[in-house]
Amino acid sequence: MSITVLASFQVKTEKVADFLAACRELTEHTMKDKGVLFYELQRNNENANLFVFVERWESQADLDAHLATAHIQKAFPIFLECCQSEPVVQVFSPVF
Amino acid sequence: MSITVLASFQVKTEKVADFLAACRELTEHTMKDKGVLFYELQRNNENANLFVFVERWESQADLDAHLATAHIQKAFPIFLECCQSEPVVQVFSPVF
Numbered sequence: 508m509s510i511t512v513l514a515s516f517q518v519k520t521e522k523v524a525d526f527l528a529a530c531r532e533l534t535e536h537t538m539k540d541k542g543v544l545f546y547e548l549q550r551n552n553e554n555a556n557l558f559v560f561v562e563r564w565e566s567q568a569d570l571d572a573h574l575a576t577a578h579i580q581k582a583f584p585i586f587l588e589c590c591q592s593e594p595v596v597q598v599f600s601p602v603f
Numbered sequence: 604m605s606i607t608v609l610a611s612f613q614v615k616t617e618k619v620a621d622f623l624a625a626c627r628e629l630t631e632h633t634m635k636d637k638g639v640l641f642y643e644l645q646r647n648n649e650n651a652n653l654f655v656f657v658e659r660w661e662s663q664a665d666l667d668a669h670l671a672t673a674h675i676q677k678a679f680p681i682f683l684e685c686c687q688s689e690p691v692v693q694v695f696s697p698v699f
Contacts (some may be wrong), residue, residue: 511645511657513609531699549607549695559695561607561657599645599655603627 509544510570511599512562520556522589529585530558536578542569556591570598605640606666607695608658616652618685625681626654632674638665652687666694 518526530548537546545563564570573579586594614622626644633642641659660666669675682690 510648511643513655513657527698534699547607548698550698552606552694552696557693558698559609559693561609561695597653597655598648599657600648602623602644602646602654603630 508566508600510564510567511601512560512564512570513597513599514560514562515595515597516558516560516586516589517554517591518556518558518589519591523556525585526558526589529582529589530560533578533582536576537573540569540573540576542566543573567598604662604696606660606663607697608656608660608666609693609695610656610658611691611693612654612656612682612685613650613687614652614654614685615687619652621681622654622685625678625685626656629674629678632672633669636665636669636672638662639669663694 516526527548534546534548537543542565543562544565545561547561549559549561551557551559562570564573612622623644630642630644633639638661639658640661641657643657645655645657647653647655658666660669
C-alpha cells in the first residue's frame, strides 16, 4: 500500500535561498529513487517561510531506502540549519 | 497554477465512524467538481485519530467554487462536531 509523507519546514528568512537550493538538488536525486510516486516541495500561500514536501511512496520499504540515501543524508543537516524549529515529518496511509 | 490544500482533522475517538462516513460522501461528490486533480483522505500512521485531506486543484477559483458547493457545506458542521479541535486548513503552491 502506498504511503504519503508530509514534511514541514519553518525556514529562517535569511536561509530561504539556501533551503531552496538544497531542496532543488534533493528533489532531482529523489525523483530517481525507487518507489517514488510523487515528491514536490510546496510553499504556504500565507506564510512564505513555511514549506512542505508532499511525498507519495509505493511502500514503507521504499521510503526507508530513500531515508538512507546519500542525498537525503546530505540534505538533513542543511534543513536543520535553515529551520527556525525542528522539521515535522508525518506519515499517512490512504483511508479509502 | 495549481494549488495544494492540506486540511487536518484531529477526530474524537467516538466520532471516527461518523467522520469517515461524511468524508466518503464528500469525496464522492468532490471528485466530480471542476478542477479537482487530487482529493484523498489520509490517516496518520502513528495517531489513528489524525486525518488529512490532501487536495490538488487546478486554480484558486476552482477551490473557491468547491468551498461553495452543497456537499462541502453539508460536511463542515459534521467535521466540526467530530473534531477535538478546530480543523487546520493550509493552502500551498508548488515551488519548482
